[in-house]
Amino acid sequence: MNTVVVIGGGASGIMAALTAAENPQQHVLLLERQQRIGRKLLATGNGRCNLTNTGAAPENYHGEQAAFAEHALAQFTPQDTLDFFHGLGLLTVEEYGGRVYPLSNSANSVLDVLRFALEKAGVELRTACPARQILKNGAGYTVVTDSGEFRADALIVACGGAAGAKLGGVSDGYELLKPLGHKRTALRPSLTQILTAPDYPRALKGVRAQAALQLLAEETLLGESRGELQFTETGLSGPAAFDLSRAAAAGGADLRVQISFLPAGTDAFALLCARRETFPDQPASELFTGMLHNRLGRMLVKYAAIEAGRPLGSLTDKELRRAARACTAFTLPVKGTEGFDNAQVTAGGIRTAGFNPETLESWFMPGLFVCGELLDVDGDCGGYNLQWAWASGRLAGRLGK
Numbered sequence: 001m002n003t004v005v006v007i008g009g010g011a012s013g014i015m016a017a018l019t020a021a022e023n024p025q026q027h028v029l030l031l032e033r034q035q036r037i038g039r040k041l042l043a044t045g046n047g048r049c050n051l052t053n054t055g056a057a058p059e060n061y062h063g064e065q066a067a068f069a070e071h072a073l074a075q076f077t078p079q080d081t082l083d084f085f086h087g088l089g090l091l092t093v094e095e096y097g098g099r100v101y102p103l104s105n106s107a108n109s110v111l112d113v114l115r116f117a118l119e120k121a122g123v124e125l126r127t128a129c130p131a132r133q134i135l136k137n138g139a140g141y142t143v144v145t146d147s148g149e150f151r152a153d154a155l156i157v158a159c160g161g162a163a164g165a166k167l168g169g170v171s172d173g174y175e176l177l178k179p180l181g182h183k184r185t186a187l188r189p190s191l192t193q194i195l196t197a198p199d200y201p202r203a204l205k206g207v208r209a210q211a212a213l214q215l216l217a218e219e220t221l222l223g224e225s226r227g228e229l230q231f232t233e234t235g236l237s238g239p240a241a242f243d244l245s246r247a248a249a250a251g252g253a254d255l256r257v258q259i260s261f262l263p264a265g266t267d268a269f270a271l272l273c274a275r276r277e278t279f280p281d282q283p284a285s286e287l288f289t290g291m292l293h294n295r296l297g298r299m300l301v302k303y304a305a306i307e308a309g310r311p312l313g314s315l316t317d318k319e320l321r322r323a324a325r326a327c328t329a330f331t332l333p334v335k336g337t338e339g340f341d342n343a344q345v346t347a348g349g350i351r352t353a354g355f356n357p358e359t360l361e362s363w364f365m366p367g368l369f370v371c372g373e374l375l376d377v378d379g380d381c382g383g384y385n386l387q388w389a390w391a392s393g394r395l396a397g398r399l400g401k
Contacts, residue, residue, distance in 0.1 A: 004399065005143050005152035006030045007131045007176070009037030011386055012372025012393035013158035014114050019397025020156070021121035028123045029150060031143065033130035033159070033172065037118075038111040040164050044344070044386060045099075049107030052081045052390070053383035055098040060384045062246065063376040064185050068352040069388060072360070076391040084390070088113040097227070099383050131159070134176050140367060154367045156396050161346025161373035162187055173374040174350065180365050182354050185376050188249040189343030191242040191385070194257060196235040196332040200299060204231035207293050208238065212260045215244045215334070217252035227381075229259065236332070242381040245337045246347045255334040261292055261300075261327050268324035276320065280313025287312060287323060300326040345385050349376040359400040360392060371396035 004020045006013050009032030021028040030037070044050055053060075056078050061069045082092060082100065090113045091103035102109040118125060126147065133144040134155065141155040159173040174184045211229040213236075215222040225243035229236060236257065248255065262268055275287060282289075285308035288297030301308055304326040306319055315323075340346070352375055354363055360375075362368040371392035379385040 002026050002153040003151060004028045004154045004156065005141070005150055006156045006158060006397075007143065008032065008157065008159035008173070008372070008374075009034075009125070009127070010158065010160050010372065011038070011041050011389035012160075012396070013156070014038065014118065015390050015393030016156045016158055016369075016371055016397035017123045018114075018117055018121055019394050020154075020399060021118075021123050028121070029152075030118070030123050030125050031129045031131055031145065031150070032125070032127045033170070035128050037125065037127065038114065040160065041111055041386075042107045043164070044107060045101060045383075047107055048101050048105050049110045050099050050101060050383040050386065051085065051092070051110055052078045052100045052387045053098045054078045054082075054094060054100060056379075056384050056387045060380045061388065062347065062378055063349075063352060065352045065376070068355075068357050068375075069377045069392075071357045072391045072395045073388070076394040078387055080394075081387060081390050085110070085113065088117050097382055130172065131176060134180060136180070136365070152367075154369070154399050156369045156371065156399075157374060158370070158372045158393060158396070159374060161349055162340045163189060163191075163343040163346040163373070164340070173370075177350055177370070177374075180362070180368065182350050182362065182365075182370070184350050185348040187340075187346055187348040188246065189337055189340045189345075190246040190249065190347035190378050191344035191381050192245045192249075192338040192342050193232060193234065194236045194241045194245055194248050194337055195335040196257065197335065198234060200303065200330075200332065201231045201235050202233050204295060204299055205233045207231045207296050209261055209293060209296060211240055212264065213240050213244055214258045215247050216254075216256050216258060218254045222252065222255075223247040235335070239381040242344070245343075246378065248334055249337045249347065251336070257332050257334055259330040259332070261296070261330065266328075268328050269321055272320045272323055273317075276312045276315055280311060282312050284308055284310045284312060284315060287315075288327065292327065300330065303330065344381075345378050346373055347378045349378075350374055352376050356400075359398070360396040361400050367399075369396040369399065 135142040227240040230238035304322040
């Protein structure tokens with residue numbers, strides 16, 4: 001009987017182990033450095049576990065070789081993910097934007113059915129067992145751990161990326177693979193808060209809004225997104241900000257984010273002219289009442305340099321145009337992003353050029369497979385990264401068959 005060793009008990013490692021265990025001629029050993037498996041999985045989707053996105057497509061993924069993920073994603077689609085989890089007894093619900101969550105609204109439900117599946121499949125689980133070194137051993141490999149050495153006929157490395165250090169994010173995988181000839185790209189935190197000049201965000205702390213964002217470096221558009229935005233004491237959070245954090249982490253000259261709080265195609269100036277005509281005696285502080293969150297509306301009036309106590313009827317067209325621009329091109333200088341500790345995903349990773357995209361097997365170390373966040377593949381916010389974890393884990397677990 002062959003032995004398959006999987007390093008890493010996160011989403012991709014669990015899926016790889018379950019897939020490899022489908023072959024009764026293989027003994028599967030899953031090594032996890034922490035006391036329990038799936039700790040980062042429990043934190044996804046604010047503890048609800050956004051386990052996939054029904055609209056996941058290659059264009060939602062990034063990396064040095066952008067097309068590398070296509071085969072894995074085509075072989076295990078979001079519908080395959082849903083069928084897989086439904087087969088384990090998990091009930092799911094689809095929400096806005098194709099995001100899929102467990103019906104229980106608890107990530108524990110996802111991890112529980114995976115743990116039961118591992119037990120049923122006969123996967124041997126060793127927790128608190130960090131891998132320290134991988135040695136090539138004839139046709140196979142030896143994994144050196146604090147608990148001894150394990151011989152593997154085939155080895156799957158799925159120990160995740162550097163993001164989420166508080167939940168177990170480490171650089172182990174990069175160091176394990178380096179002596180085997182696999183190098184990594186530069187690493188950046190992704191799906192994390194964008195830090196901005198503090199004046200306005202601090203006053204808007206906790207305010208949420210639907211918005212369209214553009215990230216600009218001087219006059220160059222680096223990225224754009226749309227969705228929920230949340231102001232924090234230090235900047236911008238929420239899915240719309242997270243989707244731009246990958247580019248923001250790379251830095252640049254005169255980096256700034258420009259925000260529109262109105263739906264595309266809205267004539268903001270006409271709306272404000274109508275408000276002035278309908279409520280001429282209202283103070284200017286109420287200019288955006290009914291359109292935007294009250295605190296946000298008052299802040300935009302201040303941003304447009306309009307005195308809050310002036311009657312709306314006294315505002316000039318020029319002032320209303322400034323206010324219209326304030327709510328469609330609210331601009332904040334970007335100071336950077338939160339670091340790896342608070343990031344959900346690592347942008348960058350082990351170079352994909354060293355692996356066969358149709359199997360995820362190393363081109364020059366036969367029997368070595370790598371999957372999940374450890375590779376230089378990262379997705380947008382909204383379930384895309386977990387879909388990559390399931391799809392790549394499934395492909396790696398097939399061991400090229």
